[in-house]
Amino acid sequence: MLDSKFVTTVTLLLTHSTLSIAEFAIEQQVTKKQAWYEIEQLNKRLAALSLPRVTIKEGHISVPATLKTDWTTIQAQELLLDGEERIHMVILYTYLRQEWVSNAHYQQLLNMSKNSVVLALKRVKSSLSVFDLTLKYSRKEGYVISGPEHDIRRCIDASLNSLRKSPHAGQLLDLIFARWQLPDDKQALREFVMSLAAKYDVRFVNERFEHVIQLLLFIKHGEQQHELVYSPQQLQYIQSVTMQQMAEEVATYLGLTNDRSGNVIFVTAQLLSSLQGKQGLVQEKAFLVLTEAIINEVQRYTLNSFEASQTLIDSLYEHLVPCYFRLLFGTPLHNPYVKTIQDEYTDLYELVKKGLRPLEEAVKQPLTADEIAYFTIHFGGQLQLPTETKSIRALAVCPNGVSSSLIMVYQLRLLFPNITFQPVHSVSEVADLAAGTFDLIFSTVHFVTTQPLYVIKPILNPVEKEMLKKQLRHDFNWQPAQAAVNVSDVMSVVQRYASVKDEQALFKALSDLMNLKRQDQGGINLHELVTTDFIQQTEQQLTWQEAIKQAAQPLLVNDYISDGYIEAMITMVEDVGPYIVIAPHVAIPHARPESGSKKLGMSLLQLKHPVDFDLRHEGDDDYQVQLVFVLSAVDSESHLTALKQLSNILEDEETIAELVVAPTIEAIYSIIKTKGSVDND
Incomplete structure (x- = not known):
């Protein structure tokens, strides 16, 4: 029986062929001693399935080459489902019901006893209640999911999403279709929709597209109990997009063209939710x-x-x-x-x-x-990074959408600053590129290529980052801009001369440090920046330019900024307008780091007489400013913690009023320290 934990562990070892026992321990969230035990138990499971065992040589796990081939075969055997998988299997199986469904059907599906099924159905009913649905039973119809059609489809959508997290999701979905003797026509539907995509010149986010294909198959074979009802706003937008023409063809292909069913609109919405690209299909x-x-x-x-x-x-x-x-x-x-x-x-x-x-x-x-x-x-993914000389060219292939691609490239640039990355959003685009234009490929999906290919997740944890760097050093003779230091090697040295109480925490801390990760994007609190030495009060009547200059003085005197930074702030307001007024009566002037920022810092000027920042003459009282915070940011990230705390303060008008009338610098600082340390969710 293959349970999720066993499948996940074997998949981890097959994916990372050079995994050390220390890295395995961190990935499994166990101690090194427990990791040895885990490997021992894993080998017992492998032996019971007549699969080759893994071995440990010089602190690294060695995986036999034959295990990958044999593992693919063995996965076709019967699976052991966990509690969450059972819930979603029952929901999806019941929705596709082609006949009367009884407890006996669930026993066969889940390989469970009658009493165990009764307990499982209680959890199913609880999950359905989240969508305002019920699981009803009658002698005439058996088990039926009951409720509004929109809610039923939202539930099916959510169950498909949840089941996708299972390492054997594909097999479970195939099993449901097989139990009802329904055709596996995913590939045919996929090819039909892709042919329409070419006809209408549209592209889809790969991951979302695959989910929609699976969902539409369930809708095709499931029982529609009620008509789908849409709001006037929903109907207005659907009628304004040309995607509806494509959706009508898809709905016809699926046999979902009953005018009263609302299925054409449903298909349109699903396709629109999967779009990628600026394609003229919407207003x-x-x-x-x-x-x-x-x-x-x-x-x-x-x-x-x-x-x-x-x-x-x-x-x-x-x-x-x-x-x-x-x-x-x-x-x-x-x-x-x-x-x-x-x-x-x-x-x-x-x-x-x-x-x-x-x-x-x-x-x-x-x-x-x-x-x-x-x-x-x-x-x-848009945050600026330090630039270095690039010597290696790489493709970053992520078919899961623009956002996933951005963060993947951002992480890779942090890990490998001396590699040039070219984002690619589909595997087919790789074939259009000449092999000589890149040296290696990072991708979230596997595909056949003659170039070195590294399959990664869009977001890597510290262990995965370290393993990826190690793979590049081993396979590509890559060297970082600075001297290479391996986390596992450092761990070995530390363990040789010191007693380590928490190996997982130490490994993660070292990985974060060596990957140049700033905890919480800098982690500097607002009250640590805006201290009493950087707070001023004035009773003078100032222009907005004078207010900015006066507010910046503590930063200038303490060599946090140059004179040029002050001029740059004033110029930016003149060019862009009073965008720096981010809350009523509060302005935060700033400029680009290269304009003269030397250190991360922030100062505050409290004005007794409001300063007019209404440069566009809108007559808005909010532009009468009495609090001017000046920010000196040295990069795109290190100020974010303090800024988040400040934004929380400025969302409360009462707190702003308290800061405006606070009689002393100490009183102002006390408000900032007290209110800024509380996160308002």
């Missing part, structure tokens, strides 16, 4: 305005002026359009990296979340963490 002007509004808001909160602005607009547009339709039609998105993104990019995630308010207002609903995380990696 571009409104989305371009929304794209620029989001960029402006994110820049306002992060105080970053993103490079290659047109590139950013185009790529964000490509991500925004399908996202908009997912939100508009309630199509759930599963982001497998959401927790990793929230942990790795904590501050940027919170600031981007605030910057996405124009989108939330447009769709009249809050964004999910899954969607916010994708926007976070989109903007994270």
Whole structure:
């Protein structure tokens, strides 16, 4: 019986052929001693399946070449499902019911006893209740999923997404179709839709496209209980896009053309949610305005002026359009990296979340963490990195969408600053490139190529980063710009001369350090930057230019900035306008690091008399500023923690009022320290 943990462990060893026992321990979240035991138990399982054993030589795990071939064969055997897999198997199996369904059907499907099935069905009912659905039983119909059609389809969508996380997802879905003797026509549907994509000149995000193909097959063979009802706003947008013509052809192919069913609109929404690229299938002007509004808001909160602005607009547009339709039609998105993104990019995630308010207002609903995380990696991938001389050329192939591609390339550039990366969004594009134009390939999917290929995830953990660097040193004779230091080697030296209480924590800390990762993008708190020495009060009546100069004085005197930085801030306001007023009565002037920023710092000037920043004469009282924070940022990231804390303060009008009337510098600092240390979610 193949359970998920066993399958995942074997897959890990087959993927990383040079894994050390220390790296295996970190990946499995066990101690080194426990790792040896894990390998011993793994070998017992392999032997029971007549598979070759793995061995350990000089601290590294050696995997027999024959295991990969034999493993592919053995995976076709019976699988042992975990609790979550059982829930989604029952939901999907019941939805596809072709006849009366009883407890006996579930016993056969799950290989469980009658009483065990009864317990499993309680968990199924609990999962269905999240979607306002019920699992009903009658002698006439057996088990049936009951509820509004939209909710049923949202549930099926979510179950397919959840089951995709299983290492044997494909086999489980094939099993459901086989039990109902339904044809496996995924490939035929895929080819038909791709032929239409060529006809209508559209491209899809590969990962999302594959999910939609699977979902449409379930809709084709499932029982539609009720008509799909859409809101006037949903109908208005569907009627304005040419994608509906393509959707009608897909719906006809699937036999879903009942005019009253609403299936053509459903198919249209699914295709729109999978689009990649700026393809003229939607009303571009409104989305371009929304794209620029989001960029402006994110820049306002992060105080970053993103490079290659047109590139950013185009790529964000490509991500925004399908996202908009997912939100508009309630199509759930599963982001497998959401927790990793929230942990790795904590501050940027919170600031981007605030910057996405124009989108939330447009769709009249809050964004999910899954969607916010994708926007976070989109903007994270645009952050500037130090430049170095490039000596190696690499392709970065990620068919899973623009955002995943951006963050993948961003991570690779951090790991390998002396390698030039060219993003590629589909495997077919690689064939169009001359082999002599690149030296190696990083990809999220495997494909046949004559060049060295490294298959990676879009977001790598510290162990995976270290293993990738080790692979390049071994296979490609790559050397980093600085002297190469291997984390495993450092661990060995430390263990030789010291007692290590927590090997996992030490390995992760060393990996973070050697990958030049700043914890929480710098981790410097607001109150550590805006100390009493950097706070001023004035009763003078100043112009906005004088206010900026006065507010910047502590930074200038303490050699955090040059005179040129102050002039650059004033010039930027003159060129762009009062965008620095990010909250009522609060301005945060800043300039690019290269304009004269020497150290990360922030100062504050409290003004008794408001300063007029209403350069466009809009008559808005918010531009009467009494708090001027000056930021000296040395890069795109190190100020994000402090900025997130400041943005939380500035969302509370009462706190702003307290800062405006605080009588002393010490009182101002106390408010900043107290309120800035609390994260407002």
